[in-house]
Amino acid sequence: MMSAAQKSKLYEQVAERICDAITAGTLRAGDRLPSVRQLSTQERVSISTVLQAYVHLESLGLVETRPQSGHYVRRRERPRPAEPQVSRPATTANPVSVSALVARVYRAASDRRVVQLGASVPAPELLPTQRLGRELALLSREASDLAVEYDMPPGCLELRRQIARRSLEWGCALGPDDFITTCGASEAVYLSLRAVAKTGDTIAIESPAYYGTLQAIESLGLRALEIPSHPRHGMELEALEAALDKRRVAAVLSVPSFSNPLGSCMPEEHRRRLVALLTERDIPLIEDDIYGDLYFGPERPRTCKAFDKEGLVLLCGSFSKTLAPGYRVGWVAPGRYRERVELLKFAQTVATPTLPQLAIARFLQSGGYDRHLRTLRRHLSAQLERTTEAIAEHFPEGTCVTRPTGSSLLWVELPTTVDALKLHERALEAGISIAPGPIFSAQPQRYSHFIRMSCSQPWSPRIEAAVATLGSLARNLLT
């Protein structure tokens, strides 16, 4: 399997061009690929490089070898499952209590004996760990004094410069001073919630919503108002508007790009409208953009922040899904709430750890992040595809699955009689971790026949077997 940590190799470049042709539709399922000899001449590389490229494409599940015949673009064996419907959560604002269940899921994430289809954590082999390690080794020699010192809010200037540079691609053109670095996006979202809301306030969120966000809302004594959400387009703006007309909402918290668990991506026109309708009402938007770099399409989705003229959008992000979860380096661009967020940050953790910030700043400086992202996206896209196929093959009839255009999560709707909590229990007993639907809502009975499957590990026979096991466990729960 290709290591994203290494400098791009020749065979990877060859594989990448074939990938692109498949994505673009130039090559389609069942098409025969050029012979090894042809490709070798065409690409001016050795036979063995072409063979490596094909092995790599096979491991990604994009290509299959037919003995005595050659290489073909892999055909999906079954029709793609249908998508789930738009969610229809209750229209009441609810205090949240999902903590105990969530604890079981994240604890399972640290158990190496368990097949990880639960937590949304990228596998280390997909991350540039060696290059990060090298930056660290350099820092440990050159900057061990600096590393022990506090890096007071707003945090590491060089890192903020690098993030600001990247913000051009988000349609924002923010400056280093617009950012405050944080311990991951979770702290960014948490500080944002605290900056704009006080105990008892209501926060409008997508439904289903990330359990970490629900926990943050819970632990701050806020209420979650779940807004119906479309499996492809995210939060439904008409429903949001109707809700805002009915009650006071302190803030809207949304994950417009590849929402967790839906995988939905809000169309740009919706983003513009969302910002406009909140600006009209002077309601802040907490935009969690943690998955924004993991798009499979030709372009990165622009953030809602790109349409924000009033400083009402608090944009949160991190490197946890793309570089190094364990480094806990994130950021917030809090717009007009900057001063308040900075003071809260100081009161909460004083400073973000210095060293991981320096390491990431150097990594970004030295280039290669975009190339790493391209590779990572290719892997994630292939992993989602393979998992979807395996679900189509093994899960009970009537199972619906989302079709995300980015990130690595599938939201799976099982036949209504399958109890997701029971499935979660039995899966854990079988050494497989999934995230049961009910943890994605503040409403206790909601999503009781849904599960979220994370496709963040490289596809392997072990994972294939786990999906098959899940399917048969689900079948056994049909009544």
Added chain:
Amino acid sequence: MMSAAQKSKLYEQVAERICDAITAGTLRAGDRLPSVRQLSTQERVSISTVLQAYVHLESLGLVETRPQSGHYVRRRERPRPAEPQVSRPATTANPVSVSALVARVYRAASDRRVVQLGASVPAPELLPTQRLGRELALLSREASDLAVEYDMPPGCLELRRQIARRSLEWGCALGPDDFITTCGASEAVYLSLRAVAKTGDTIAIESPAYYGTLQAIESLGLRALEIPSHPRHGMELEALEAALDKRRVAAVLSVPSFSNPLGSCMPEEHRRRLVALLTERDIPLIEDDIYGDLYFGPERPRTCKAFDKEGLVLLCGSFSKTLAPGYRVGWVAPGRYRERVELLKFAQTVATPTLPQLAIARFLQSGGYDRHLRTLRRHLSAQLERTTEAIAEHFPEGTCVTRPTGSSLLWVELPTTVDALKLHERALEAGISIAPGPIFSAQPQRYSHFIRMSCSQPWSPRIEAAVATLGSLARNLLT
């Protein structure tokens, strides 16, 4: 100046023995030290080693050289200033608002042109940065995969083992599972507050109290009830008891060992009584032990937690004052609130950064922490002493100064007509950072003629000049 990062050298060992003799009173101010030749024979070291030891002791301000005569234990030039009185805060519980002033203080801390007598941050040259750098370099080679992974709460097991091992010295004998690692002690205290109190609740604290704690209380919408505190013995238990009889208090938050800014150390008998009286009333105690390892006496003070039989004490600590502020590695032993603190931790920052935890765990494993602490304490003690002497020489008559038996902070009471906020302003203009008294209280007019001076930098002519400048600025403010 001796680097704490290096393995103990011969001259340091010689210096240490002389230090001990001075501390024990065997050698007193004005006593002549053995001649270089005598000491060389006695200690079986070279002449140059003895000379190095004497230079080192001079730099610590413990020894002076008289030309043609030899080395003497330095005599203090002026009598020690008097101590401040027991604090007498108002008996009301107050919402807190010190944030803006605090921001000025901590921002000044990052400015290298400013003489740092403000923030309580140990100078890197007093920390084992090289050894930590080596651990990091090793980790960057051996554990770069591990480092990028989430380290889910309760956090790094090896680190918790090492902390648990140290807890014997605190009189606790805690196990690894009693701890949750955090982003510094500030997150530990913050999570503890959230675990035991809800908006509007009252927290009893020392007066004066650390501004970070006041900010945490402020940002959680809690109220601070300031309890009179003795400059040497800390929180006055009679006053606390009277306050508890009068109103509902959700928790007591105390820094029994070397309270910030008072430097007070609660006698063991008081600690026992404090825990007993809170246990009787079922009120949790948040014990901030961040300075516990920085005692100058023969023994580490036992924590209040040592007397806790009911799990009512949430013990917080960190390595920020002893090893690496910028690593942001702390812990909490939350007693009966363990489950709740762990869930809050997950919701707030998901995980503590992996890498700094691993580096500190390895540092502790490999030994030498206690030796480093001994050296650090000797430096801090000498720095406090020198600063006190300089205050006696340069500050207006009537100035009172605390006499801490640990840590590195002086609480300075100026004549009542000197406005600490004005002094703070003028000092900053002169390139000197101090912490003005009012930020240490939720009561706006309180401590208006007090300042806190941090003696965490090695003594130097630059610092001596700064203390002299402060003195004359203070004189100019006398009315």
